[in-house]
Amino acid sequence: MAPSILILGVFVLFPILQSLYYSFFDWTIGAVSQQFVGFGNYAKLFQDPQFWNALGITIVFTVVSVVLLLALGLGTGLLLLRDTLITRLVRSIFFFPTIVSLVSIGLVWKFLLDPDIGLVGGLSQVFGITPVHWLQSTSLALPSVIFVDIWKNVGFAMILFVAGLKGVPQERYEAGRLDGAGTWQLTRFITIPSIRPTMLFTTMILTIQSLQVFDLVYVMTDGGPVFHTDTLVNLLYRDGFVNFQTGYASAISWVLFAIIMLISALQLKVFRYNDVD
Amino acid sequence: MSTDVSVARRRPAKPSATLAAVFKWILLGIGVVVALVPFVWMVSGSFRSESDLFHNPASLFPTSWTLHGYIGVWQQLPFVRLLVNSFVFAGVTTAACLLFDSMCAYALARLRFRGRNVAFVLVIATLMVPFQVTLIPVFIELFHFGWLNTYQGLIVPRATSAFGIFLLRQFFISIPAELDEAARIDGAGHVRIYWQVILPLAKPALATVAILNFMNLWNDLLWPLVVTSSPTMLTLPAGLTLFGGQHVTDHAVLLAGATISLLPIALGFFFAQKYFVAGVATTGLK
Numbered sequence: 001m002a003p004s005i006l007i008l009g010v011f012v013l014f015p016i017l018q019s020l021y022y023s024f025f026d027w028t029i030g031a032v033s034q035q036f037v038g039f040g041n042y043a044k045l046f047q048d049p050q051f052w053n054a055l056g057i058t059i060v061f062t063v064v065s066v067v068l069l070l071a072l073g074l075g076t077g078l079l080l081l082r083d084t085l086i087t088r089l090v091r092s093i094f095f096f097p098t099i100v101s102l103v104s105i106g107l108v109w110k111f112l113l114d115p116d117i118g119l120v121g122g123l124s125q126v127f128g129i130t131p132v133h134w135l136q137s138t139s140l141a142l143p144s145v146i147f148v149d150i151w152k153n154v155g156f157a158m159i160l161f162v163a164g165l166k167g168v169p170q171e172r173y174e175a176g177r178l179d180g181a182g183t184w185q186l187t188r189f190i191t192i193p194s195i196r197p198t199m200l201f202t203t204m205i206l207t208i209q210s211l212q213v214f215d216l217v218y219v220m221t222d223g224g225p226v227f228h229t230d231t232l233v234n235l236l237y238r239d240g241f242v243n244f245q246t247g248y249a250s251a252i253s254w255v256l257f258a259i260i261m262l263i264s265a266l267q268l269k270v271f272r273y274n275d276v277d
Numbered sequence: 278m279s280t281d282v283s284v285a286r287r288r289p290a291k292p293s294a295t296l297a298a299v300f301k302w303i304l305l306g307i308g309v310v311v312a313l314v315p316f317v318w319m320v321s322g323s324f325r326s327e328s329d330l331f332h333n334p335a336s337l338f339p340t341s342w343t344l345h346g347y348i349g350v351w352q353q354l355p356f357v358r359l360l361v362n363s364f365v366f367a368g369v370t371t372a373a374c375l376l377f378d379s380m381c382a383y384a385l386a387r388l389r390f391r392g393r394n395v396a397f398v399l400v401i402a403t404l405m406v407p408f409q410v411t412l413i414p415v416f417i418e419l420f421h422f423g424w425l426n427t428y429q430g431l432i433v434p435r436a437t438s439a440f441g442i443f444l445l446r447q448f449f450i451s452i453p454a455e456l457d458e459a460a461r462i463d464g465a466g467h468v469r470i471y472w473q474v475i476l477p478l479a480k481p482a483l484a485t486v487a488i489l490n491f492m493n494l495w496n497d498l499l500w501p502l503v504v505t506s507s508p509t510m511l512t513l514p515a516g517l518t519l520f521g522g523q524h525v526t527d528h529a530v531l532l533a534g535a536t537i538s539l540l541p542i543a544l545g546f547f548f549a550q551k552y553f554v555a556g557v558a559t560t561g562l563k
Contacts (some may be wrong), residue, residue: 007433011418013403015418019413041540090305090308099492100496101496103498103535104517109531117528125334149313151311154308159554159558160558208407212407218518219521234349237502253410
């Protein structure tokens with residue numbers, strides 16, 4: 001186990017501390033001396049309109065995509081629960097986009113939504129609608145990126161729900177039917193409460209992944225138009241690796257970490273709270 | 278849903294149940310079309326000419342097939358390099374991960390030593406911290422090692438994964454300890470028990486870790502983008518992104534690149550789907 005511990009130590013544990021250390025300096029790569037600024041980077045961050053913009057966009061992205069993914073994932077999971085040849089095939093088709101790189105998917109959707117060459121614009125022309133500049137519009141770019149994220153991850157949420165739904169004991173449904181419950185009532189009062197652990201797991205995983213969104217935005221819009229799709233990790237990448245403001249970018253990464261921990265703790269609490277009733 | 282289908286089967290005469298089934302399959306049919314059309318369009322677009330794309334944007338298929346997208350990929354991009362880099366990065370890193378993760382997992386599952394629990398907690402703790410937190414310091418470390426734009430820079434920091442250690446440790450613990458005892462009576466030491474008893478039994482878990490790792494590394498953008506900047510060291514996703522923004526404007530060329538980069542993953546999915554699904558469903562990673 002020595003190699004693993006060495007690698008984790010050198011490239012994960014030590015950098016975590018290092019990153020916290022950098023975040024207290026006005027650190028620039030290659031400079032002779034680095035100036036200690038204490039919480040200066042964090043203070044600057046909280047007054048930076050770019051940061052609030054990125055935080056707001058990241059939160060909108062996360063809330064909208066997670067809520068819709070939970071609904072669609074559970075819906076498709078319920079519809080495709082039984083193991084027949086055709087449901088398995090449909091499940092595979094829905095799952096496939098999950099394993100494809102965000103770069104390929106971002107590229108293809110960027111072209112699909114292109115008003116000059118894309119299928120979306122082409123089809124709307126057939127119906128007499130002027131093609132829309134989805135990714136160039138300040139109001140439509142973010143919804144478009146969110147749509148593609150949902151399109152990619154529905155199958156992922158579905159797989160997690162199918163695994164959870166299969167674990168629900170059949171006797172509960174038998175009992176429910178004996179009591180005269182219909183399909184909707186069975187779903188509402190037996191299925192949903194029984195898969196609460198899956199709900200929690202899926203919600204947390206999707207939330208954490210959405211808060212860290214980068215690839216899709218980088219490929220489709222690179223944060224544009226005029227920062228209307230600029231997410232936290234986009235900002236971090238730009239400040240850290242384009243502008244080389246190491247200390248400042250490190251502070252952003254710690255704020256991101258804090259937000260993830262806070263939201264995860266909150267979700268744990270909400271779901272456990274529900275378990276009491 | 279399972280319940281409404283079984284209801285429909287038991288009482289086939291009830292029209293509302295039939296209606297529900299029809300509605301269900303219409304919805305799923307729409308879903309299948311929405312899921313598949315972008316891929317069909319991607320592959321067909323890679324065989325179309327620029328003028329075809331501009332003149333028939335509503336068409337899903339080429340009016341005339343051309344290979345210029347695939348020829349352009351070789352001419353306008355350092356495509357062989359990108360492909361080789363991607364295979365080396367994803368392949369070697371996955372192999373190293375399997376070896377190191379399983380060794381570490383064996384130690385955590387089977388050896389008794391001081392600090393074992395601390396080591397395990399540290400491994401789990403690294404799972405909690407987002408990758409972006411360590412990105413900048415690792416970049417600076419690699420800068421000081423002179424490892425930027427090198428294979429070792431791409432590979433070594435990723436050559437072990439906390440989730441792999443965790444998954445394999447859980448699997449190793451479920452293997453009965455009596456097997457170790459039997460091997461030990463036959464004179465086997467830890468190395469032989471690890472290599473000849475545990476690893477062969479853990480093939481499904483190893484396959485899951487291998488596939489998830491390879492997929493993640495093959496698809497990764499942020500890490501190769503940070504570690505490499507010279508065009509000869511970029512991986513496929515990073516290369517497609519950077520060249521797509523600058524030098525290459527021909528859509529078919531980029532679609533051809535995207536299609537080729539998708540091929541290994543699609544083939545793997547076709548032949549080993551259950552490992553993909555099992556891996557994703559048990560770890561929540563993708």
